[in-house]
Amino acid sequence: MCRIFGCLDQEVTPHHLRTLSALQRHGGPDAQVSRLLGDSAVGNNRLAIMDVDGGDQPYTELAGRIQVVFNGEIYNHARLRSELRGKGYAIPDECDGSVIPALYLEHGADFPERLDGMYAVAVLDLRGDGPTLVLAVDDIGMKPLYYHRKPHESRFYFASEIPALLAVPGVDPEPAQWSLDSYLATKTPFGEETAFRHIRVMPPASTAVVRRDGELRIWRRDRNIAQDIAQDIAQDTPQDTTPGAPAGAGFHASVQEVREVLRGEVRRLLVADVPVSAITSGGLDSSLVTAFAAEAAPALHSFNIAYRGDWPADERHYAREVAERCGTVHHQVLADPRSFPDLLPDVVWHLGQPNADPITLSTYLLFREVSEAGFKVALTGDAADELFGGYDRITRALATAGSGDGDGWVDPYVEALAAVPSALRTRLYTGEYRDYIEREGSVSSRLAEQLRTSRLNRMARLSEIEIGLRLPAYHLRRVDHLSMAHAVEVRLPFCQPAVVRLAGRLPVDHKVLGDERKRVLYAAAGTSLPRSVLDRPKQPFTLPIQAMLRSGEPLLDFARSVLSPSRLRRDGLLDPAAVTGLFERQLQRPSATAASAIWALLIYQLWIDQFGVRRWAATGQGAVR
Known part of the structure; x- marks a missing residue:
């Protein structure tokens, strides 16, 4: 590496x-x-x-x-x-x-x-x-x-x-x-x-x-794996599509194949001339990778990150249960939220361009600890959601009424990809920038058009976006840059060709059926993980920003300073009054929507500051001093 x-x-x-x-x-x-x-x-x-x-x-x-x-x-x-x-x-x-x-x-x-x-x-x-x-x-x-x-x-x-x-x-x-x-x-x-x-x-x-x-x-x-998997899915004939239908022999065969292929890839990725560790978030994907790695690597070291204080969606106890079940040497990393304003500029610099996932800060801190503990290699569970249908937006898109050719699911799906809902984005832009986007067309509209005009079936169209576009840009670059910021190589069992191609060949209902997500993966993990991990509600491995962007928290004060009206007026993209109103709304009625929007704008402004990005001008001539 x-x-x-x-x-x-x-x-x-x-x-x-x-x-x-x-x-x-x-x-x-x-x-x-x-x-x-x-x-x-x-x-x-x-x-x-x-x-x-x-x-x-x-x-x-x-x-x-x-x-x-x-x-x-x-x-x-x-x-x-x-x-x-x-x-x-x-x-x-x-x-x-x-x-x-x-x-x-x-x-x-x-x-x-x-x-x-x-x-x-x-x-x-x-x-x-x-x-x-x-x-x-x-x-x-x-x-x-x-x-x-x-x-x-x-x-x-x-x-x-x-x-x-x-x-x-x-x-x-x-x-x-x-x-x-x-x-x-x-x-x-x-x-x-x-x-x-x-x-x-x-x-x-x-x-x-x-x-x-x-x-x-x-x-x-x-x-081209992304195209291959979409073509494989397009040729799929759904099986077991009746809600609540029992898993048939075909499903059980898929479970066994997924288990053995993934186990083999995990073992293959353990080969190195330096020590190898595992990231264990407490969710299904990383926990299953940890379990398979621990089978082949006695005294495997596992790492989890949590935050000092009392915060929602704390997963550390799930990660510890996995570590105890698998017999790993477990490292519990505790991050101090008071340090986040000092760390965020470094995170943004290493990424090189804006990424709105709050997990970036957690990822940066986690791999710093992995490196300081003496490890150059770590296995993670990234990409399982894209391959096996683990996101709410995928299940909602598949469940939306209509034939495979219907497109009523397209706009809600595209909206679910956003850091800031489209209506709120429009209100946050300056008039000049809003006019530019209306004139040139938004990225969301182009994505929606791509989905509507595709001749593939619905799941194949979703996979083209999730695996072909979003996975490399949003996940894999983030993991690469923030791990290598601390000289740690991340290995990704779910991204190996054997696993990716297998996921593409599986019938859609083996992955998603009604509200069930990653069916085959949960079944494959059944004998390897604690029931508490398998039965827990799904939640993203991320930073609890809604709770951290509230009165008295250092992250909120930092965001207000970075997104001050004077700085926004200088750059000419965001309406200072609209952004001020967003902060007021978060203080009065905290919500995930407002908190995510504030976080996304904070990261973008830090990106401008870190790289001296020139002021945008809607003249058609590019940026100007």
């Missing part, structure tokens, strides 16, 4: 490369290296997980004419190494990434088709008339890779994190005009665009070729 960076730029200097490296060192403290090769460069900050004494980057072939930097883990590296050595390639060590140069020579830009893992890879090919960069990211988007390229310019930069790119001269912190509306409508920008106008992110299952003259070609590979 590492951070990587590089460029094609005739004006790049060692100073630029040192800056890129320094701003990502938190994710790769074990070694830092960069190579300036004429008008191109690659670099790496290493977090040593496999073959700790080997694995020096860049990996090379052909006397240095092929240079490779790599972030992530390749799980099938032993088989690839054996095959490549059998073809005569000399691979110097047992590190997983060391196979990539030979794999590239053997298969060219199609080399990612042979990789099983989570990865972002950059190959610098110095053969021919000029340097060529080949970039690739894994099939579901576990390892982000951002790039900067302005139209009609040959200069191209890439990095694992946005803050590093913003330190390069010429990469301006210019916001995309739609960024606030997009963020409030979906909690973080979806797709290839980011909140910055000239910074984009590689989509899952994509490969790019960049040439010195500025030509950029990017394509989605055939092994």
